[in-house]
Amino acid sequence: MHSSEVAQQLKADATLEISNLDVFFGQGMERLQAVKDVSFSVAKGGSFGLVGESGSGKSTVLRTISGLVGDWKGTININGKSMDYRRDRAFYKTIQMVFQDPYASLHPRHTIDRTLSEPLILHGVGDRDDRVDQALLDVGLGTAFRFRYPHQLSGGQRQRVAIARALMLEPEIMLLDEPTSALDVSVQAEILNLLADLRQNKNLTYLLVTHNLAVVAHMCEDIAVMNRGEIVEVMSVETMRKAEPQHPYTRELLLASEGYVPE
Amino acid sequence: MSKPLLEIEDLWVRFQTKRKVVEAVRGISFSVGRERIGIVGESGSGKSMTGRAILRLIREPGKVKAGKILFDGIDLQSLSEKEMRGIRGHRISLVMQDPKFSLNPVMKVGQQIAEAYRVHNKSSKAEAKKRALKMLEAVQIRNPERVYDSYPHEVSGGMGQRIMIAMMLIPEPDLLIADEPTSALDVTVQMRVLQIMDKLVRDRGMGLIFISHDLNLVSSFCDRVIIMYGGKIVETCRADELQQAKHPYTRGLLAALPHIHSPCERLSVLERDPRWQEEPSVDAFI
Numbered sequence: 364m365h366s367s368e369v370a371q372q373l374k375a376d377a378t379l380e381i382s383n384l385d386v387f388f389g390q391g392m393e394r395l396q397a398v399k400d401v402s403f404s405v406a407k408g409g410s411f412g413l414v415g416e417s418g419s420g421k422s423t424v425l426r427t428i429s430g431l432v433g434d435w436k437g438t439i440n441i442n443g444k445s446m447d448y449r450r451d452r453a454f455y456k457t458i459q460m461v462f463q464d465p466y467a468s469l470h471p472r473h474t475i476d477r478t479l480s481e482p483l484i485l486h487g488v489g490d491r492d493d494r495v496d497q498a499l500l501d502v503g504l505g506t507a508f509r510f511r512y513p514h515q516l517s518g519g520q521r522q523r524v525a526i527a528r529a530l531m532l533e534p535e536i537m538l539l540d541e542p543t544s545a546l547d548v549s550v551q552a553e554i555l556n557l558l559a560d561l562r563q564n565k566n567l568t569y570l571l572v573t574h575n576l577a578v579v580a581h582m583c584e585d586i587a588v589m590n591r592g593e594i595v596e597v598m599s600v601e602t603m604r605k606a607e608p609q610h611p612y613t614r615e616l617l618l619a620s621e622g623y624v625p626e
Numbered sequence: 627m628s629k630p631l632l633e634i635e636d637l638w639v640r641f642q643t644k645r646k647v648v649e650a651v652r653g654i655s656f657s658v659g660r661e662r663i664g665i666v667g668e669s670g671s672g673k674s675m676t677g678r679a680i681l682r683l684i685r686e687p688g689k690v691k692a693g694k695i696l697f698d699g700i701d702l703q704s705l706s707e708k709e710m711r712g713i714r715g716h717r718i719s720l721v722m723q724d725p726k727f728s729l730n731p732v733m734k735v736g737q738q739i740a741e742a743y744r745v746h747n748k749s750s751k752a753e754a755k756k757r758a759l760k761m762l763e764a765v766q767i768r769n770p771e772r773v774y775d776s777y778p779h780e781v782s783g784g785m786g787q788r789i790m791i792a793m794m795l796i797p798e799p800d801l802l803i804a805d806e807p808t809s810a811l812d813v814t815v816q817m818r819v820l821q822i823m824d825k826l827v828r829d830r831g832m833g834l835i836f837i838s839h840d841l842n843l844v845s846s847f848c849d850r851v852i853i854m855y856g857g858k859i860v861e862t863c864r865a866d867e868l869q870q871a872k873h874p875y876t877r878g879l880l881a882a883l884p885h886i887h888s889p890c891e892r893l894s895v896l897e898r899d900p901r902w903q904e905e906p907s908v909d910a911f912i
Binding site: 417518547548549553559576577580581600603604616617620621622624625 | 669782814817821839846892
């Protein structure tokens, strides 16, 4: 099937729809295509996973959607609205991102209160006091954390703050870039549970990027496997569980995730 | 299994700060033979400190105290700093987690690997270069000639890690301490690196201490596992029996992992029991 036909087929009630996305880095002779002809769509309330190894372009797709990468071609449709190179305020109220490393993504000299208030100030939202308290409660931290600094928090607590920050503007779509890969497994379980609860309670749509197949199987209904900038396979989580992926690269990933295989 | 390569009894690592003494490792005892032994635990469990303490790499204000650190019949605690340098890198190597901080930024990577070889073996420069290139090839670097002449900032993280591993393996150590050596690598590359280490254990009888937080990986790769919590060994078992572990901490860690084949609504969250801190450390001898 031609990729544009796939896009057509998936179009029905998609909240987030990407078709024929190409992303480039660098200029002139050095110009490098990091993402090639990527198409997929996520329905409202759905959870879609992008898996692949480092350099496969999965994070680049997220960063392009969120407007952090400028040099791209193709269409990015959000709620039926096609995205331009410039993004307006309404865009950032619809879509928010959680980054990989909670040690790097929070401003070290800003209190949690300031970090969480900033998006509200930028968007002129009132009622800031109550909203910050509510966000802290939503992510299971409690209001006692409000005037602390990031260095006074553990990795898991920081990631909760990062999730709270993304939720401040009540977005519909959350872009999650390896949200638990910097955390211990016990903390990872807490964060994944929190994300599942939030999705249910707030009817959020997730686009999750990870290299961990077990995490993606736990969190998502549909999974796209990326390799060298291209999507090599889109499958449902059931297909992956039944170990029926078509592409050899997917099989290799699946095998490696089971643990060590001697030569 | 014959006589152990490394024996450690009652190892403590303490950090004296202004206000209090932090005990990173609290009286652990274990031994390592010519086998693959995994040390697992979460961040702060003392697993990395254990590896560093063996090589006397704990900096001030940290203090190491042990009843016994015996490596191949040598009492490591009695050695002078100079004698210790003859052990470090030559007979016991350490691969650290982050290649960015372990490679010399102003020296070509190939020269660094060749130097590692020449320091420990009498050889010509040409011979060292040949060895270094062969080692780069062994760690699955596609274009060894080009990488040999690169500086550390010109290679990716995954490649940097493979370069580190090549450098640590080239003197052919008797014991390799690998501290999260593959955490930064892609699964497929990780597999290759593990196979290289596995081969060295099987063919040359190297001992391997594999420090990791990845329970699945350790249980499939190692022979024995030590589980650390709060600076102590809470449990030890054969790696293939890790799934039947008894300690509530180990059980909690295993239950917190998502699985591809057994879907669940919610992951179980580890409940920590303060009594775990008070339990005596379990001995993990061969």
